[in-house]
Amino acid sequence: MSTRITGTSHLKSENVNVWFGERHVLKDVNITFPANQVTALIGPSGCGKSTFLRTLNRMHELIPGAGFAGKILLDGTDIYDPQMDPVNVRLNIGMVFQKPNPFPTMSIKDNVLSGLRLSGRKTDDASGLLESSLRRASIWNEVKDRLGDAALSLSGGQQQRLCIARALAMNPEVLLMDEPCSALDPGSTRRIEETIVELSESMTIVIVTHNMQQAQRVADETAFFLAEDGNPGGVVEFGNTEDVFNRPVDGRTNDYVNGHFG
Amino acid sequence: MTDLSAQPRPARSPWETPNPSRAFKVAAASTIPAGITTVLTLVFGIDPAVSVLLIFVPLQVIFAIAVGRNVAGKKGQGDAVLMFTSVFFTVLVAVLLTSLLWSIISQGFSAMSWHFLYQNNVYIDPTTSLEYGGVGHAIVGTVLIVGLTTLVTVPLGILIAVYLIETRDKSRSTVRTLVQAMSGLPSVVSGLFVYSMLIVSGVTTYAGWAGSLALLPLMLPTVARTAEEALRLVPVEIRNGALALGSPAFRAFWQVTLPAARSGIITAIILGIARIIGETAPLLLTTFAAKNTNFNVFGGPISSLPTYLYQYVSNGYDTSTQRAWGAALVILLLVAILFTATRIIAGDRKRPKKKA
Amino acid sequence: MSTSSEPTSHSPVRRTLKAKPFSRADRMFFGVARSASYFSVILIALILVFLFIRATPAFQSQGIGFIFGSNWNTSNPHHIVMQIGPMIWGSLLISVLGIILGVPMALSTAYFIEFMAGKTMARVATLVVDLLAAMPSVVIGLWGLVVFTPVASHWAELLHKALGFIPIFANTSGNFSASPFIAGWIVAVMIVPIITSISREIFSQMDRELINASLALGGSRSSTFFKVVLPTASGGVVGGVLLGLGRALGETVAIYFVLNLIFKVNWFNIIENQGGSVASMILSKFGEASDAEISGLMAAGLVLFVVTLVVNWIAAYIVNKAQPWRKL
Ligand SMILES: Nc1ncnc2c1ncn2[C@@H]1O[C@H](COP(=O)(O)OP(=O)(O)OP(=O)(O)O)[C@@H](O)[C@H]1O
Numbered sequence: 001m002s003t004r005i006t007g008t009s010h011l012k013s014e015n016v017n018v019w020f021g022e023r024h025v026l027k028d029v030n031i032t033f034p035a036n037q038v039t040a041l042i043g044p045s046g047c048g049k050s051t052f053l054r055t056l057n058r059m060h061e062l063i064p065g066a067g068f069a070g071k072i073l074l075d076g077t078d079i080y081d082p083q084m085d086p087v088n089v090r091l092n093i094g095m096v097f098q099k100p101n102p103f104p105t106m107s108i109k110d111n112v113l114s115g116l117r118l119s120g121r122k123t124d125d126a127s128g129l130l131e132s133s134l135r136r137a138s139i140w141n142e143v144k145d146r147l148g149d150a151a152l153s154l155s156g157g158q159q160q161r162l163c164i165a166r167a168l169a170m171n172p173e174v175l176l177m178d179e180p181c182s183a184l185d186p187g188s189t190r191r192i193e194e195t196i197v198e199l200s201e202s203m204t205i206v207i208v209t210h211n212m213q214q215a216q217r218v219a220d221e222t223a224f225f226l227a228e229d230g231n232p233g234g235v236v237e238f239g240n241t242e243d244v245f246n247r248p249v250d251g252r253t254n255d256y257v258n259g260h261f262g
Numbered sequence: 263m264t265d266l267s268a269q270p271r272p273a274r275s276p277w278e279t280p281n282p283s284r285a286f287k288v289a290a291a292s293t294i295p296a297g298i299t300t301v302l303t304l305v306f307g308i309d310p311a312v313s314v315l316l317i318f319v320p321l322q323v324i325f326a327i328a329v330g331r332n333v334a335g336k337k338g339q340g341d342a343v344l345m346f347t348s349v350f351f352t353v354l355v356a357v358l359l360t361s362l363l364w365s366i367i368s369q370g371f372s373a374m375s376w377h378f379l380y381q382n383n384v385y386i387d388p389t390t391s392l393e394y395g396g397v398g399h400a401i402v403g404t405v406l407i408v409g410l411t412t413l414v415t416v417p418l419g420i421l422i423a424v425y426l427i428e429t430r431d432k433s434r435s436t437v438r439t440l441v442q443a444m445s446g447l448p449s450v451v452s453g454l455f456v457y458s459m460l461i462v463s464g465v466t467t468y469a470g471w472a473g474s475l476a477l478l479p480l481m482l483p484t485v486a487r488t489a490e491e492a493l494r495l496v497p498v499e500i501r502n503g504a505l506a507l508g509s510p511a512f513r514a515f516w517q518v519t520l521p522a523a524r525s526g527i528i529t530a531i532i533l534g535i536a537r538i539i540g541e542t543a544p545l546l547l548t549t550f551a552a553k554n555t556n557f558n559v560f561g562g563p564i565s566s567l568p569t570y571l572y573q574y575v576s577n578g579y580d581t582s583t584q585r586a587w588g589a590a591l592v593i594l595l596l597v598a599i600l601f602t603a604t605r606i607i608a609g610d611r612k613r614p615k616k617k618a
Numbered sequence: 619m620s621t622s623s624e625p626t627s628h629s630p631v632r633r634t635l636k637a638k639p640f641s642r643a644d645r646m647f648f649g650v651a652r653s654a655s656y657f658s659v660i661l662i663a664l665i666l667v668f669l670f671i672r673a674t675p676a677f678q679s680q681g682i683g684f685i686f687g688s689n690w691n692t693s694n695p696h697h698i699v700m701q702i703g704p705m706i707w708g709s710l711l712i713s714v715l716g717i718i719l720g721v722p723m724a725l726s727t728a729y730f731i732e733f734m735a736g737k738t739m740a741r742v743a744t745l746v747v748d749l750l751a752a753m754p755s756v757v758i759g760l761w762g763l764v765v766f767t768p769v770a771s772h773w774a775e776l777l778h779k780a781l782g783f784i785p786i787f788a789n790t791s792g793n794f795s796a797s798p799f800i801a802g803w804i805v806a807v808m809i810v811p812i813i814t815s816i817s818r819e820i821f822s823q824m825d826r827e828l829i830n831a832s833l834a835l836g837g838s839r840s841s842t843f844f845k846v847v848l849p850t851a852s853g854g855v856v857g858g859v860l861l862g863l864g865r866a867l868g869e870t871v872a873i874y875f876v877l878n879l880i881f882k883v884n885w886f887n888i889i890e891n892q893g894g895s896v897a898s899m900i901l902s903k904f905g906e907a908s909d910a911e912i913s914g915l916m917a918a919g920l921v922l923f924v925v926t927l928v929v930n931w932i933a934a935y936i937v938n939k940a941q942p943w944r945k946l
């Protein structure tokens with residue numbers, strides 16, 4: 001589809017601050033997401049990981065009273081520039097939600113291809129795109145004989161992988177995933193993790209997870225978020241996953257990754 | 263030793279404690295007064311209304327209190343009276359509503375025939391026998407007038423719902439309040455408004471479209487409010503799923519939200535139609551009535567089922583009243599069809615929820 | 619290894635984000651939705667303003683007598699008298715009668731369906747009640763005229779014979795039909811399904827635990843009903859009653875069929891063959907009305923609208939408060 005050179009696109013947040021109404025929930029977040037790498041966001045519940053993720057493709061602004069400051073740069077362009085159409089931003093930065101949310105009135109096939117229709121695009125090879133997306137989400141074998149069935153007839157884990165396939169069909173440069181495995185059994189989790197690793201060859205991935213092993217299995221980089229009581233959340237430590245888990249600089253990171261608090 | 267095996271749940275609610283001797287007493291208490299009343303009424307030729315009020319009610323209250331006290335002690339008294347009151351009024355409601363339904367059905371069927379459903383009224387006067395003429399023209403008129411109203415009101419109502427749900431405008435609550443205020447507009451006032459604005463002032467003669475216009479403010483609040491509820495029920499995750507794929511808002515609405523709310527929207531449409539299908543006063547003021555079949559909502563008087571009914575009631579002859587009953591039956595059937603449709607759709611709506 | 623949150627000298631300024639439609643198609647989509655909403659607002663405003671403008675001459679020429687006087691005489695074009703006091707009072711009288719008759723019936727039926735009837739019976743009864751709530755009133759009017767009036771006149775006559783010494787049951791005309799009593803019954807038949815439907819739903823949503831606890835504590839059913847069920851449900855029931863009242867006030871054709879409209883206040887002789895109703899009066903007069911008379915009808919319509927609005931708003935307020943899950 002788009003002729004872009006893999007390996008160059010990257011995402012960067014500069015002094016990102018976020019408010020819900022008057023409540024300041026994130027302060028000065030600076031993270032560089034290297035291209036074609038998986039970055040994990042970890043941290044205790046309520047520290048603002050999902051919120052941060054939503055600012056990365058301008059989903060945050062759908063919440064009434066959302067406040068924001070700072071910059072999110074995609075290949076050097078600020079996606080919050082007033083000239084930017086959020087629709088275009090989201091075309092390039094896809095998102096997979098914590099809870100599977102297939103479109104209930106559509107079949108499996110229509111769900112995968114829904115992004116094209118929703119964005120008003122056309123493809124010459126719909127069935128090819130369908131198959132490749134489903135394959136990349138490792139669900140092709142399970143659904144190839146029932147593509148016309150309702151999406152809701154799938155199991156929860158299958159629905160989540162369907163949602164991943166739906167996002168992949170748009171071939172985004174960046175894929176944001178918010179605890180994509182939180183509702184899944186170990187088997188499905190495993191397959192999705194494998195999918196993530198494979199996908200990182202062609203896109204930049206940001207994943208929120210509460211599962212330390214998962215972060216260590218899939219992520220190249222890890223950012224540790226923390227909101228100390230009453231204060232807005234922020235990044236305590238960011239770096240190579242190996243280092244963050246085994247040689248943390250900050251004591252709080254050490255406590256968290258070793259299960260001492262939170 | 264305590265029995266740990268599973269106990270069957272009592273089939274009745276805690277309200278009821280089954281007990282044969284109690285059941286017998288209750289049965290006696292609920293038949294004897296009725297029996298005495300019937301006998302007295304027949305023997306002395308008392309007016310039934312009098313005997314029910316003056317013989318049956320006091321007797322039944324005494325019996326109920328006696329049995330209640332006997333069965334459950336002092337607190338049984340109040341219960342018995344409450345129960346009697348509740349059953350008495352419920353039976354009264356049942357009698358009234360059954361009489362209403364039965365009159366329409368029996369009287370309506372005696373006026374009914376095939377030609378009644380399709381013939382018009384051109385050569386009919388109030389005393390013409392029922393072998394001739396019918397409500398064909400009125401059915402056509404109702405379908406046209408209500409159809410035109412629906413055609414305008416449904417998109418309008420859905421758009422209002424979209425505005426209320428999908429935007430964050432400040433004036434939403436004003437719009438919501440005023441749409442609700444519209445539902446307080448008495449139908450005759452709506453008719454009077456159109457009558458005075460269009461017909462007295464000579465913009466148009468009596469015409470179907472004037473009637474549709476008078477029905478619009480009556481239907482709009484129903485459609486808008488029900489559609490709003492339907493859209494509100496679509497989970498925000500699904501909407502966000504579409505937006506996150508890079509969909510413009512209107513495509514997300516059109517392809518995802520609206521299909522997901524489909525049954526609720528259809529319900530809104532049907533409830534709206536049911537709201538106006540029997541409206542009489544606004545049409546009397548705006549469409550008047552015609553004897554012929556008028557397919558043109560933009561020209562000349564046009565008949566509809568309610569105005570047809572009204573006209574023949576006003577004539578006051580036996581055959582004309584019979585025709586009115588026939589029209590009432592047709593209206594009842596239309597309402598019943600709409601009602602059944604909403605039930606079926608509401609049922610459909612529940613099923614996928616359970617699955618998910 | 620790097621810690622990325624490099625200290626910044628100053629935090630950037632907060633801006634409030636808004637999901638603004640960006641593309642032309644989206645702007646059009648929301649623009650159309652907005653226009654539709656504004657159209658409805660304009661429509662209702664237009665109706666009110668138009669009614670008001672057209673009603674002004676009548677208000678001006680008739681003064682306060684329009685509402686409180688009881689005479690309608692338009693035969694002399696130089697001295698038109700339009701006073702709708704009896705109609706306003708009649709509308710209220712009929713509605714109140716309908717509520718006095720209807721509420722016990724509706725509450726009993728709701729109580730019966732929810733707490734006494736078996737499953738199947740409750741299901742069927744609910745269905746029938748809901749169907750009747752959708753029944754067009756003109757049909758009820760037909761039934762009221764042909765079937766119910768003879769029966770109810772007979773009741774009224776009996777009442778008069780037995781209790782005629784009480785002014786309420788006085789009747790000097792010897793004609794017992796077309797009275798507020800009968801119109802009140804018709805209103806009751808119209809609103810019983812509505813009130814039953816709402817009360818039943820409230821009863822069914824009530825916390826069974828609460829009821830069972832009251833019973834378990836040794837309360838009788840009746841004390842449970844009066845001390846637990848009714849107080850908890852009262853808000854919704856009152857709202858439902860007001861909603862029924864709104865309907866009753868606007869009812870036109872059914873009342874027109876069963877009531878003798880007379881421009882003389884019938885304060886409380888409910889079985890007298892004389893009564894009033896603003897809505898029915900409008901219907902009875904518009905046909906051969908002159909311009910001045912239409913202004914009077916408009917004024918009557920405006921009064922009716924305002925009264926109904928107030929009633930509906932109070933109803934909506936009460937029902938929403940009592941039943942947050944049910945949106946009016
Ligand atoms: N829509 C909202 N309105 C107001 N406050 C919100 C909203 N969503 C989240 N918050 C608040 O923002 C803070 C961060 O929430 P967020 O969902 O980002 O946490 P999280 O790190 O993703 O937590 P979890 O791990 O439990 O998902 C929390 O204090 C939360 O209460």
Ligand SMILES: [Mg+2]
Pocket residue numbers: 049050051178
């Ligand atoms: Mg989260």
